[in-house]
Amino acid sequence: MFTITNIKRPGSDRLESVTVENGVIKGWNLPAEGEIIDGKGGTVAPALIELHAHLREPGQTEKEDLASGLAAAAAGGYGTVVSMPNTTPVVDDPATVRSLIEKAEGLGLARLKPAAALTKGQKGEQLAELAFLKDAGAAMFTDDGRTNENARVLCLGLEYARSLGMVVSVHAEDAALRADGVMNEGLVSEELGLPGNPWAAEAARVARDMEIVALTGARLHVQHLSTARALDLVREAKKRGLPVTCEVCPHHLTLTDEALRTFDALYKVAPPLRTQADAEYLLEGLLDGTVDCLATDHAPHTRAEKERDLLDAPFGIAYIELAFPLMWTRFGEQLGLEKLLDLMTAAPARVMGWPEPTLEAGAPADLVVLDLATEREVNPAEFRSKAKFSPWTGERLKGWPLLTVVDGKIAFQRED
Structure with a gap:
């Protein structure tokens, strides 16, 4: 079980939290349980x-x-x-x-x-x-x-x-x-x-x-x-x-x-x-x-x-x-x-x-938290893919994932 805090649903500026347990979304804005993960103000989506x-x-x-x-x-x-x-x-x-x-x-x-x-x-x-x-x-x-x-x-x-x-x-x-x-x-x-x-x-x-x-x-x-x-x-x-x-x-x-x-x-x-x-x-x-x-x-x-x-x-x-x-x-x-x-x-x-x-309680916990505002430079050296080169090298993009949850387990978390 873990709780992601300081996240926003699409179209909202309200900071909320979501708790994940046994591979599903247990609920929103419950008392935090398990590991606490800071969503850093990101927007959560499926x-x-x-x-x-x-x-x-x-x-x-x-x-x-x-x-x-x-x-x-x-x-x-x-x-x-x-x-x-x-x-x-x-x-x-x-x-x-x-x-x-x-x-x-x-x-x-x-x-x-x-x-x-x-x-x-x-x-x-x-x-x-x-x-x-x-x-x-x-x-x-x-x-x-x-x-x-x-x-x-x-x-x-x-x-x-x-x-x-x-x-x-x-x-x-x-x-x-x-x-x-x-x-x-x-x-x-x-x-x-x-x-x-x-x-x-x-x-x-x-x-x-x-x-x-x-x-x-x-x-x-x-x-x-x-x-x-x-x-x-x-x-x-x-x-x-x-x-x-x-x-x-x-x-x-x-x-x-x-x-x-x-x-x-x-x-x-x-x-x-x-x-x-x-x-x-x-x-x-x-x-x-x-x-x-x-x-x-x-x-x-x-x-x-x-x-x-x-x-x-x-x-x-x-x-x-x-x-x-x-x-x-x-x-x-x-x-x-x-x-x-x-x-x-x-x-x-x-x-x-x-x-x-969906993001509803009881739905499978397949989630992504997106940083829609911060620009980051495309650096192929950081790619997880073996193809570490890109047409967009050096371009500054926003909307980078901060956290990806698959089947209730953390599959990716941005370290910085």
Whole structure:
């Protein structure tokens, strides 16, 4: 049992306390019991939920592992993380799912909910054993890291997932249109002489997938939307009543293809950083509710990999520790605290069909205490992630987590 004192609920300036016992919120403003933790005037909220992170285990632990990735998540205020299955080997069998869950439970950090591959080996040819994967604890099915090129296989996968009450998430890019593009196709790629990935690669695949959803009635979640046109297609699908959701990543809101003028592979991501107009349109999608939630697509690589030539370096940015401070600093005024917290807590839960997190007595004690006012400089040397480099190095952000509680246990506490 412990009590967190000197904290404020969102939208209030009143200092309160909350007592946690046996993994749940015992109550508010009770006589302090157990260990007393000073919340330092921070704002308490349900712990954040991440639906799209690459933790690289098994087989790629030089980039990240469960211990470093879930520690980074807890430092970022996340209580639950859905990990992607494009590892070595691919997470496409029940034993691997169970092993990951058991290992994560022993770490005492953020909670892990592994996603499993939709197809065996993520090859897009034959469905994985979806029912057994669900029984083992898989949170969703996805071939993220690869695109689902065979429409028939995706259709069958959606039908099967629907019968199991599961969500399928997709990396929506047409591989042939994307070709060997390393950045957004447009004025900047032309000036730099780099192969481009056109907006149509994303839009064409989203359009196809919406029709498959209409055919099957299955729940489909579109990952990391990056273009205005693709967002419009999702908006149109929702107006048709299709069970479609989508996410946007903070890096597609805060960075553009102009960053690639540095020729720094740190900015090489998939889908690529788009134009300022796309970024502004995505923000409008957050405001009007077309975008369902925020996700990071936390994708760590080694420094040596990201220091390669742009044509050869891997795609991905790792920043799960910065996501809330980045969004709060850049867009807190436009979105407001209530909306931003919803996009990173209750909204991901709604996408998955999970109970929405609350701060009420009796609710699970998954909490984060946020310092919304104090600016801190982004210092990658302090990251819990193994990827200790960042596009936002040196930028001063506010909204840093002070404390993260997961299942009634302290998973992160800022020492300073």
